[in-house]
Amino acid sequence: MPTLRACTAGMLLVMLVPGVFAAPRDAGVLEDRMQVTVDPGDDFYRYVNGRWLDRTAIPPDRSNYGTFTVIHERTQQQLRALIDCLPCIGDSEDADVEESRKISALYRSYMDLATIEARGIAPIRPLLERVLATENRAALPVLLADLQHLGVDLPVALSIFRDARRPAQYALYLSQSGLGMPERTYYLSDKARFAELRAAYRGHVARMLALAGLDQAQRRADAILSLERDLANAHWTRVRSRDRQATYNPSPLADLPEVAPGFDWEAFFAALGPMGPERVIVRQPEALAATARLLSERPLFELQSWFAYHVLARYAPYLSSPLVAEHFDFHQSTLSGIEQPKARWKRALALVEQGMGEALGKRYVAEHFPAAHRARVQRMVDYLTRAYRSRIQTLSWMGERTREEALAKLDQFSTKIGYPEYWRDYSGLAIEEDDLLGNVMRIQRHAFDFHYGKLGQPVDEDEWFMTPQTVNAYYSPGGNEIVFPAAILQPPFFDPAADDAVNYGAIGAVIGHEIGHGFDDQGSRFDGEGRMRNWWTEADRKRFEQRTASLIEQYNAFCPLPEHCVNGALSLGENIGDLGGLSIAYIALQMALEDAGRAPHRDDLHRGDISIDKANPSRAVIDGWSASQRFFIGWGQIWARKYREDELINRLNNGPHAPDRYRTNGVVRNIDAWYEAFDVTSDDALYLPPEARVSIW
Template sequence: MAAFANAADNSATTATATAATAASAATAKAGAPISGIDTQYIDASVRPQDDFFAHVNGKWLKDTEIPADKSSWGTFAKLRDDTTPQLKAIIEAAQADKSAKTGTETQKIGDLYASFMDEARRDALGVKPLGGELRKIRALKDKKGLPNLVAHLSKIGVSTPYGIYVAQDMRESTQHTTYISQSGLGMPDRDYYLKMDDAKLAEIRAKYQVHVEKILALAGEKNAAAQAKAIVDFETELAKVQWTRVENRDPVKRYNKMTLAELSKLAPGYDWKAAAAAAGVGNKLDTIIVNQPSYFAGLNEVLAKTDLATLKSYFEWQLLREYAPYLSTAFKDENFAFYGTALTGTTEQEPTWKRGVATVEGALGEALGKLYVAQHFPPERKARMEELVKNLVHAYGQSIDNLEWMSPTTKKEARAKLAKFTPKIGYPDKWRDYSKLAIKRDDLVGNLMRASTFQYNYRIEKLGKPVDRTEWGMTPQTVNAYYRSTMNEIVFPAAILQPPFFDMRADDAVNYGAIGAVIGHEIGHGFDDKGSQSDGDGNLRDWWTAEDRAAFKARTDKLVKQFASYSPLPGYNLNGELTLGENIGDNAGLSIAYKAYKLSLNGKPAPVIDGLTGDQRFFMGWGQVWRIKMRDQQMVNQVKNGPHSPGQYRANGAVANMPEFYEAFGVKPGDKMYRAPEERVLVW
């Protein structure tokens, strides 16, 4: 074991950092695995026993500036930034391909990007591309026309007070059904409208109303100030009746099956039959899942007391808000001034080409992804990942078997669910068909409206059809991963399977601590406070004994308390209930990844590389994955709206619960990372 495993002061840590630097040359010889740890970022002045995150990443934190066009900067953002030029090269090759025939994916990729990059044309057009849509809104004669207008705006990607969509039935996952959910705010969350005692949110509220006024004025509205106030007042009324983010995390409470007649009784002032027909589901609709019943009762009252002129102004604003980034420079800059600078603290917009790449990804994601994986995702990376996943699932099964707090009855059900997990790695087996999407080189806004309508119809047309279990919810070039309960699947796109998450050259320790813990995290979502309410077939079903569920809740309540004690900014503590699912994922994922790492050694001792033991490299792999710096405005945004804890708390919060971390780094009472055994939380 390396020196700082039992270190009690800075000198021991310094010695280890020096040893790591000296050892790197020895481990770099041909064929020898590398540690995969960015030892140049270790801050020897911070003891791992006091702040593990700062120890692993301290020099990076001190020396790194957040780029002007970013609200935060870290491993995820850098990997996305490294991937973007690769996508740009693919897109520009498509744009330059003179042989690409109309209707091919090459033509569509190239022409969509070209339409975005033509800023001179956008400046010449101003708000004209939205002229037809603005006239439709302004022509609204009475509230009876609202269902048709809402459906139309929803199809072209505009936010409205409710959204109708088709997805798997959460209680019968082999079928699709129709859902309806709250929507329609221009700021990120109801708290931005309602928290009157929060000075930062009050400042954003004031800036938001000014921003709405400026956008309306750019669109030619002569009474923009009065309209802006009416719009913000209307959105505030919506916010008052909306469910909180914590309430929306409960899948059982959100599952309220009703007939249209029952929905009409709940909210009698609105023509829900017309709404369903306009949304494209009316002729197939027997029942609808109402996510937030009390919201729709409240919405009924809000709409009844709001005058038609205000509603028209609101829909006009929402249209302009959605498309402002794709209009003239004046619209684009004003949109960024609020949604970039005021909300997240970002001082510069990304270069036009980066925003162009993001636009192509948004509309033609899998068409671009198909080309990306062909060039940048070698088959051996997928094979190595498949092995890691098998080991993680095996370790998870062993962990379930050994849980002292869970009964054999519930263990049997948990094991059955684990056996039905479907891993998807790299890219889909079947690619999305974009043949029905028309893209024109000189029609950016039209392209985006057609793309949104294409995506809307793609989902609506699923109603009455078999569930396609080959489908992906992320593109291969996305630096992320996910678990979907109705599919009971864990999905790892190609782009995240790169250092520091996954390094083909590295010893297994860092890979298990990094991508292994990510895999474990996603498996963990199947057994977090939400996912554990669904079974192996993806159906909401209570498969727990009452005693086991109570024991589970006792453990997760400790996690709520632990993370609620963290305060990244004065007056802003983390919301332990909002972040609970992700914190359970981290807690389980890291613990299971450690078990899988030990299994991978087959009883052999781990090598010491760069002066670090296998266990130390495992935990440091985890610590460096969450390397991040965040602007204060974005931190407020993250704390208020994000289901994930900020990176430093994910790094430190998870390891502080693991006995193996204490052993690896010699953490003792009195150290700042120390938590008494009775305070530590191990869920799975």
Template sequence: MRPSFLIAAILSTTAAAALAQTAAPRGAKAPAGDAAAASAKAAERTGPALGTFGFDMAGRDTSVPPGDDFYAYANGTWQKNTEIPADRSSYGMFHRLQDLSREQTRTILDEQKAKAGSKSGDFYASFLDEAAVNAKGVTPVKPWMTAIKAAPTKEALAAEAGRMARRGVDSLFALFVNQDDKDPETYAVFFNQAGLGLPDRDYYLKDDAKLAATRTAYQAYLAKMLTLAGEPNADARAAAVMQLEKTIAEAHWTRVDSRDADKIYNKMTFAELVARAPGYDWTSFFQAAGIPAEAPLIVAQPTAFVGEAKAWAEAPLPVLKDHLLLRTLSTYARYLSTDFDQTRFAFYGTELTGAPEQQARWKRGVDLVSSQLGEDLGQAYVARYFPPESKAAADALVRNIIAAMGERLKNLEWMAPETKQKALAKLAAFTPKIGYPDKWRDYAGLEIRRDDLVGNVARGNEFEFQRNLNKIGQPIDRGEWFMTPMTINAYANPTMNEIVFPAAILQPPFFDPKADPAVNYGAIGAVIGHEISHHFDDQGRKYDPTGKLADWWTEQDVARFKTFTDRLVAQYDAYEPLPGQHVQGALTLGENIADLAGIIVSYDAYRLSLGGKKAPVIDGTTGAQRFYLGYGQVWRTKYRDPILRQILLSDPHSPGMQRANIVRNVDTWYEAFGARPGQKLYLNDEQRVRIW
């Protein structure tokens, strides 16, 4: 099982296509201008950034009873008055904060760009020099294209696939290095199914009119990429690649099966991989990629690998060449001339996410440098925008919420005493990471040139690829971070038994030292509780206090837990955000469990923080109401239909509205807002899912 994130890759700088599209509310300006000045202004504030106590009261729609739709009650006017600008596919509080983080990072990069010899500044300059990029056209990737087209055999092509993997291009398989789930003191090479240009197998296989239209658009995109690269017979070649990808999709596991920690743990040697997935030249791929043949391997979807290797063995060599050629062009189109870049955006941005226009080049440049040199930038970011008092306050919140989770575990009636004891030991062994790493990554071996954007990206990918391969056989680096300080997200890592909160998320509306504590506990507190509880969700619970994938629950505990989770699956299956398209309760189960636990545990922590005193009434709201409003506010999100469809098909996170409305399972929410029988969210006592 890989780390569980608070939100999907929709905000990740390495996410495919234009998933990082954001927006601003109608009539308001997106965060812009001098971020340093904005930060100084924030420090001078005498009150909270939002409203009088940290919540935007004007964004509510009080005509909607909370018991009918709490999301609309807390956010309905904001939802109605927010327009998604042309360069965005969705907008919410995460995106608002991401815009701020980008502006802050841009300020740093603009300063570094003016200095000679700054790696981050030079990388940023190479992306911003659009004229130089356009002048080169497709030339920077021509040597790779030539090598792929010249491969005389499938064995030689497998070697090219290995070389392209080092440059960040996945062919049939994707790989990374991480801790062995059943031996967390050892690194292993993990292999995942790959090879698809569309987001998920369902895009190829489901009989749906909208997905059929997307398939048609995708094939046209492939043909146009070949044409732009000067390749003949583009339509026929694109059709053949599309058919190959459909065959690959038929072999792929579903997203639900691929999130099961037990199913995806399949450890094998190199010889066993070769024997189990014949038809692919694994030796050539491993040697070209630089993977040691003796490295322990963990194959996530072994039957998919059998199917992918079979597809490779049966496909004509020219079709396999075109598949790798198109994977390369599609991956690097963002760093080639405008015709490639805009063609890629027209499909991955407009067709798949609904954004009519591409984001400003500086934003994309900030995201690129943040993804490639994140800790180089992160040092400057933390020094300027993350004061020690913010870290101290966040540390205190984490301690309080861990303590509240401990009390919840101690008082569970359904868990056996022996399991409860081990659960408490696991909680006691937690490592919270707040803000930034203790030791910064060294990029001394990475060459960056101002006049070589594609080369910078390729060298950056190779540098990171080799850095990870170098871990094999070495002690576990427990100080490593998998997010940059500028990232608006958080994660739980089961094999490290850790929870991680980058500096940038510790700002309003998630955390505001000048807001009412109830709002902070409802916002960042619930985020902290969410990540803590991931270690006890349907997959995280399978990892013991040392981070080992092990069977440490009694059979009775597992059975009782499943009765709760089955009900939560059914509850989410009933939601229909788009006509005919429901939330997948089984796919989103882990995140839904974490949302539910997060607000329950954080509310306990808020009550404990009052020290027995009664919370004040502010603007007519009680402490409990402000807590839940703070929670509802962070899930404000408006989507275009294509990105919402993609989320429903492939994302383990539910849409924002459903995440906010999980409060329908929480007794104290009913007390705070008076939800009653007959209202749409109302659940009677037996229907409410109470896990923790």
């Protein structure tokens, strides 16, 4: 870990934000948030979070607000204090002074509103003029390659990941893209909400083009919407695009014109850079073919208009206030119901995170992530792994051949906690304090060169796909690894002052969730070496899919709004992760308690008036809550969240996660131990008969 000198000015002044959690009691149960008048068997989510839900308003700059947001805002305050402190660390022998200067200059370039307003549209005009000056189709490949370097959303998206069948090397993936609204449903659905959004989008596009000084703005907007509707018709659904096998379509680069004829792919890749790939992996072949066809058939006027709008959509947040306001009005207010933009310092911080995230993260962990947290979380990972091994060994529906493969994969999991061992190098990134748009463009080019430069190189096993200050976690199937950034290791996810039960219900279940992604409907298609390979017998896969089909059916029945329900197939991977993660975390907790010589008695599964055992406080009841109850409450606490209606509709259509209410209630009703812990009976609304409860891992 870096040993940056602490700069105390402002470091201890962490502002309170709405909804910040009170300091937990020893049990880790946040009783001030609970609504214990609700029967836990009727609505466990409200039982755990009801008072918090009733008294918490979504801030006007948010589309939703919950536990993740509270921790994120706490972390933002810490990061802001670090940036404010950077000018005073120049005398530190350990600090990278030039890197600190860049962080500070990037932040200040966004905060310099006077310079930004004075320049108006001028910084983006040369790029727009180049787009509009495209006189023939032969120039399109080079233009699109240049826009790709600048991070503009194009009709085809490029990404560099491990090759799913050759995980020891990188591959270039081509994915469908090019829509100005979130996905195909917004263009094709006949529901009233989406018809309203299409009309709003048309008006927004025309206003953006007019603000940039383009002529025939309304005609251009009509053409853009028509073009994107045609593209949306060819796009795969979100559910189909989840399929790792269907989206793995390798092609030699020389054969790409046969897959998607009508576009000069050779010229495009030649313009991207000298180290082009010999082969690519096409994720949605029909969409790529439709893209090539549109590029070859649509009038240049329409294509120029399309690219010009996407240039503006990408860079409007870094231009003068009229474009910033118009971009916000559609993309955040109309789509998600957000009432006002975030404070400027938060947007400036987001740019630093985007451009120099690991450099800022290096400073964050030096100040805010104790080394002891790593060791304690690693112990929990060890118990979760042990619990998964125990479950896999005893699964009644799995045969021996598949079981051996599953155990071999589990043994090959790797874990990353807190922060990377090696930090990204930003020495080649030029940042100027008085050039915001130039900074953003240079950041995009620097990021493109970093990722595209991986082609032909050995896979970097130490690379992280999140920064340490990210409040989240992930599983990477190609690396068969689970990753937990430092910022998620805070209360109520992880509280070193709380007992094991609530921590296992919170961060323990998150750990289990990420391991579970290695065994969900898509992650289970990869082996322990990260290779997409069918290691299942046909009979075992069929039994697995019968269980997942039941889970899909359960979640399809959750409808938070009329005509808007959870898509059980789209959210399947996350739901398997939640169910397996919480189930296995409960087993891991029992193992941890048993190893500590304090296994809970049968009576401990119920709330009672038993006093704390001073000699062994984790054994029985703490503050009136049994270990099992604390465990499930720990799970419910981390999912407290409120949504604006527009944002909820967005998430139901686009996101892989069910709303947090169902991530709580939809999981616990499938776990026998929850019924025992809270005396849930067939009279309760969440009750499922034992034969209807889904158990996969």
